Amino acid sequence: MTNTSDKDRVVIFDTTLRDGEQSPGATMTHNEKLEIAGLLDDMGVDIIEAGFPIASEGDFNAVSEIAKNSRNSRICGLARAKTGDIDRCWEAIKHAEKNRIHTFIGTSPLHRAIPNLSMDEMADVIHQTVTHARNLCDNVQWSPMDATRTEWDYLCRVIEIAIKAGASTINIPDTVGYTAPMESAELIKKLIETVPGADDVIFATHCHNDLGMATANSLAAVAGGARQIECTINGLGERAGNTALEEVVMALKVRNDIMPWHTGIDTKKIMHISRRVAAVSGFAVQFNKAIVGKNAFAHESGIHQDGMLKNAETFEIMRPADVGLSGTSLPLGKHSGRAALRDKLNTLGFEVGDNQLKDVFVRFKELADRKKEVFDDDIIALMRTGTDDDDHLQLVSMKVVCGTGGPAESTIEMEVDGQDVTATAEGDGPVDATFKAIREIHPNTAQLQLYQVQAVTAGTDAQATVSVRLEEDGIIATGESANTDTVVASAKAYISALNRLIVRRGKVGEGADTREISYKDIT
Ligand SMILES: CC(=O)SCCNC(=O)CCNC(=O)[C@H](O)C(C)(C)COP(=O)(O)OP(=O)(O)OC[C@H]1O[C@@H](n2cnc3c(N)ncnc32)[C@H](O)[C@@H]1OP(=O)(O)O
Numbered sequence: 001m002t003n004t005s006d007k008d009r010v011v012i013f014d015t016t017l018r019d020g021e022q023s024p025g026a027t028m029t030h031n032e033k034l035e036i037a038g039l040l041d042d043m044g045v046d047i048i049e050a051g052f053p054i055a056s057e058g059d060f061n062a063v064s065e066i067a068k069n070s071r072n073s074r075i076c077g078l079a080r081a082k083t084g085d086i087d088r089c090w091e092a093i094k095h096a097e098k099n100r101i102h103t104f105i106g107t108s109p110l111h112r113a114i115p116n117l118s119m120d121e122m123a124d125v126i127h128q129t130v131t132h133a134r135n136l137c138d139n140v141q142w143s144p145m146d147a148t149r150t151e152w153d154y155l156c157r158v159i160e161i162a163i164k165a166g167a168s169t170i171n172i173p174d175t176v177g178y179t180a181p182m183e184s185a186e187l188i189k190k191l192i193e194t195v196p197g198a199d200d201v202i203f204a205t206h207c208h209n210d211l212g213m214a215t216a217n218s219l220a221a222v223a224g225g226a227r228q229i230e231c232t233i234n235g236l237g238e239r240a241g242n243t244a245l246e247e248v249v250m251a252l253k254v255r256n257d258i259m260p261w262h263t264g265i266d267t268k269k270i271m272h273i274s275r276r277v278a279a280v281s282g283f284a285v286q287f288n289k290a291i292v293g294k295n296a297f298a299h300e301s302g303i304h305q306d307g308m309l310k311n312a313e314t315f316e317i318m319r320p321a322d323v324g325l326s327g328t329s330l331p332l333g334k335h336s337g338r339a340a341l342r343d344k345l346n347t348l349g350f351e352v353g354d355n356q357l358k359d360v361f362v363r364f365k366e367l368a369d370r371k372k373e374v375f376d377d378d379i380i381a382l383m384r385t386g387t388d389d390d391d392h393l394q395l396v397s398m399k400v401v402c403g404t405g406g407p408a409e410s411t412i413e414m415e416v417d418g419q420d421v422t423a424t425a426e427g428d429g430p431v432d433a434t435f436k437a438i439r440e441i442h443p444n445t446a447q448l449q450l451y452q453v454q455a456v457t458a459g460t461d462a463q464a465t466v467s468v469r470l471e472e473d474g475i476i477a478t479g480e481s482a483n484t485d486t487v488v489a490s491a492k493a494y495i496s497a498l499n500r501l502i503v504r505r506g507k508v509g510e511g512a513d514t515r516e517i518s519y520k521d522i523t
């Protein structure tokens with residue numbers, strides 16, 4: 001392989017629209033394919049395999065349109081070793097300024113058995129079909145499907161035939177994800193050393209991820225001498241998928257010290273196209289997917305967050321901006337520590353002293369134990385609610401039974417000026433029963449003027465913020481509380497309002513003029 005001016009340049013051949021679309025359920029519409037092709041072209045993909053034109057009218061039309069709209073990328077279509085397929089492919093791609101016919105046949109014993117061709121008969125088919133393709137298009141790629149399970153001697157023989165018939169790229173597919181890095185490198189090296197004419201063509205690698213080794217196998221093939229990697233965005237593709245474009249491109253960028261090869265991809269465009277491919281294919285990216293997963297640049301545990309705040313290189317080997325992300329994310333959760341909580345509070349505009357941080361941290365951990373992820377709004381709600389040791393009434397515990405079978409029953413345990421008191425009450429629903437039980441413990445004539453529930457964030461584990469307004473003899477007091485359990489939040493908000501009322505009663509008795517108090521029990 002030396003027919004490129006830059007021997008260290010790795011050509012990126014994207015097959016999201018062909019092999020990627022072969023993922024069961026990943027079918028994309030015509031317009032979606034055009035959009036993705038445009039994004040691939042923009043990000044510097046060298047060759048776009050736009051589809052399999054013989055497969056359907058729709059595929060033919062999409063490939064033709066992509067070919068007409070192409071700007072920088074070479075547009076390729078796939079064709080079986082059949083003149084009809086090759087003709088149809090050429091019809092679709094001929095409008096592109098740069099085009100390629102990619103024709104293939106299965107060469108392993110298992111695949112030779114399907115059309116029942118002998119080794120010699122298959123060699124003839126390869127000669128005829130590559131020649132036919134080359135007569136139509138000056139850029140032909142040939143693939144021995146299931147190459148990694150094909151006898152190496154036979155592989156050398158048929159590759160020589162394809163090169164002589166005019167193929168300028170020889171792709172070595174690991175169709176079923178069977179090879180391993182050492183073998184992948186060795187095979188390419190052996191082919192380049194053995195096959196006459198190998199120096200005049202580019203060897204490509206096309207790996208599947210059945211054993212989770214597609215990226216490693218592709219890079220090993222490059223180490224062995226391949227200079228084209230076939231891949232897809234998000235690793236979309238048959239079964240466990242193809243090599244992920246973002247993985248090989250970023251691996252070559254980050255570890256250029258030991259893998260001194262480069263691509264022409266604008267890596268800052270990776271995140272956007274990844275999200276678009278996920279959206280149009282309906283294949284969500286797994287959270288822990290390398291490079292493009294939601295967690296790829298997120299750090300939740302305290303030690304990591306502390307390290308990241310001091311120096312991002314402690315736990316990140318690439319900058320989020322390099323793949324088009326605006327920044328690292330430090331989501332708060334049960335593994336987070338004080339450093340990250342303080343940083344988050346500062347970002348949200350709360351200046352907290354060490355004592356307050358200690359107190360908020362305890363409540364934050366309690367919340368994080370109940371909630372998968374603690375969002376900014378949860379932190380704000382946490383800062384707005386809390387308990388005061390000086391309060392007359394404190395909730396100790398509560399239990400509520402409710403359902404379709406009868407009235408709800410609530411048992412409340414409270415500390416009233418240091419004394420433990422328990423009461424049980426029935427009510428029309430869990431909140432009514434809870435408020436009645438609290439009234440039994442602390443009898444009062446306050447009227448409930450307002451009871452309001454609001455979800456702080458999305459999801460069934462979201463915190464609810466409950467606001468309660470009480471009025472007694474013209475004195476108004478409000479209480480607010482947030483909790484993942486709406487009934488607990490209701491009880492706490494009601495008790496908060498009662499505590500304020502108690503304080504107000506005393507102050508009114510002392511002659512102070514405070515007709516309206518809004519209590520947000522900030523600690
Ligand atoms: C590893 C890969 O990703 S290869 C690409 C796989 N992608 C696809 O198959 C998607 C598009 N495919 C299709 O739409 C259809 O399979 C078509 C239109 C190509 C063919 O449809 P049909 O004519 O109904 O054939 P069917 O799909 O049932 O079987 C495939 C035929 O192609 C033959 N075939 C398979 N690969 C090749 C090849 N490389 N060269 C020649 N013939 C081949 C099979 O032997 C079989 O032939 P048969 O019908 O004489 O038994």
Ligand SMILES: CC(C)C(=O)C(=O)O
Binds near residue numbers: 145171174206
């Ligand atoms: C058509 C070939 C390259 C293929 O997709 C495979 O072998 O996986």
